Amino acid sequence: MRIASRTRRGYRSAMTRISFSLSATDGRARTGTIATPRGEIRTPAFMPVGTAATVKAMLPESVRETGADILLGNTYHLMLRPTAERIERRGGLHRFMNWERPILTDSGGFQVMSLSGLRKMSEQGVTFKSHVDGSLHELTPERSMEIQRMLGSDIVMCFDECTPFPAEEGVSLESMRMSMRWAQRSKEAFGDRPGHALFGIQQGSVFRGQREESAEALRKIGFDGYAVGGLAVGEGQEAMFDVLDYAPDMLPEDKPRYLMGVGKPDDIVGAVKRGIDMMDCVLPSRSGRTGQAFTRNGVVNIKNARHQDDPRPLDENCDCPACRNYSRAYLHHVFRAQEMISGMLLTWHNLRYYQDLMEGLRGAIAVGQFDAFEADFHTARAEGDIPRL
Structure with missing residues (x-):
């Protein structure tokens, strides 16, 4: 398939639809490509998080040099500041932040649900007070789709309620079913937008029957990709993997599967093993700013x-x-001296480590060596970072 060609002002579309193709599988692990007008996304893919139209401590060009094919933007934060309307007037999020590759935006649901006392939820949507200035806002499936359209997102996420953990089964069921009704409204509001994709989000907490009901509802609506939501919210890795042992297989095999908000390197390897194609997390950049570096032998402080x-x-x-x-001596010095370069260098390193990990996973799956790659990964981490003698 011919991909968009780059021009002086950006990318000229040579295709009208975003598509997904698998090139190899190894057990449940998959590798393939998401083709978009703004370039290919190699899967499994890790998406650095650019919450406020920036990956903290990094230039967009530097993020691309780490090997990232796609970034994640945050609907909630951008709608409040600088506002989606302002970004649209400036030519959309890609031009605004100088990132010409694909961008996925979340729906804003997770951040709004985490506001607790600052929000009021109904069937219509959520009314909440801004954490920035206390102003009142309403976010509905229709408004979320409008905001993400103004941002110019390549991949748009349905508006949903991220069910908290732990949740009683009845509470989780009510939450999941409302998210499915919101998914239908999101699909209708999204409309037909060639060159852009809409992903549905499976909910159901840790309840297998609810996950199946949610997946069936999403398949009936029909989406360009599917996310496994409601995980990495405090349930722990064991419980998360228990859900991933069955949840991804409930979703269409010929569409991308995205695990939201994950995670640590061993979370990523375990998720890919269970059929996940896309992930995102603030961890590599947040850890970089606090002096934690991810290496093949584990975390270094x-x-x-x-x-x-x-x-x-x-x-x-x-x-x-x-x-x-x-x-290491220099990096230690600039962190102890609280110099800005410290967070810049370790963030760059962490993002590069994550992209190296994804490249290794893709290569191992392509040649049927995932199990060997996984074993080497865990062996190296078990050895730990050996101090200098």
Whole structure:
């Protein structure tokens, strides 16, 4: 399939629909490509989070250099500041933030549901007070679709309620069924938008029957991709994997499957093993700003005193600028001195590590070596970061 060609002002569409193709499977693990007018997304894919039209501590060009094919933007934060209307007047989110590749935006539902005392929910939608200035707003399926259209998102998420954990079975069932009604309204409000995709979101907490009912409702409505929602909300990895043992297989095999808000490197490997194609999480950038680095041998706290005279790179197998150009001793120094470059370098490294992990997963699946890759991954982490003698 011919992909859009780049012009001086961006991308010229050479296709009208976003499509997904699988190139290989290994057990339940899958690798393939999501083709969009703005470029291909290689799956399994990790999406860095650009909450407020920026991946914190990174230039868009730098994010692309890490290997990212797609970013995630946050509907809730952008609708409040600078507003979707302002972004639309400036040519859309891609031009506004200087990112010409695909962008997925969440629906705003998760952030609104987390406001607790600042919101009021009904069948119509959610009325809430802004955490920025206290102003009153209403977010409905129709309004969420309108905002994401103004942002120019390539992949749009349905408006849903992210069921909290733990939740009683009856509470979860009521929440899931309302999300399915909102999914229908989201689909109707989204309309026919060639070159853009709408993803439905499966809910049902940890209840298998509810997950099946939700998946069936979403399949009847029909979406371009499907997300497994309501996980990574405090249930723990074991419970999450228990749900992923069956939930992805309830969704169409020929569409992308997206696990929202995940996660740690071992979460990602376990999710891919269970048939997930896309993931996102703030962890690599947030950890980078606090001195935590993800490496093949586990997490390194660069602020630890044992690094203060260490001439080695952070990760000898990494080609990011932090590892290529700076020692652990220097990284330790700039973090202890609270210099801005500290968070910049470790964020770059963490994002590169995540993209290296995805590249390794794709390569292993392509040649039928996922099990060996998984075993090596866990062995290296078990060995840990060996201190310098």
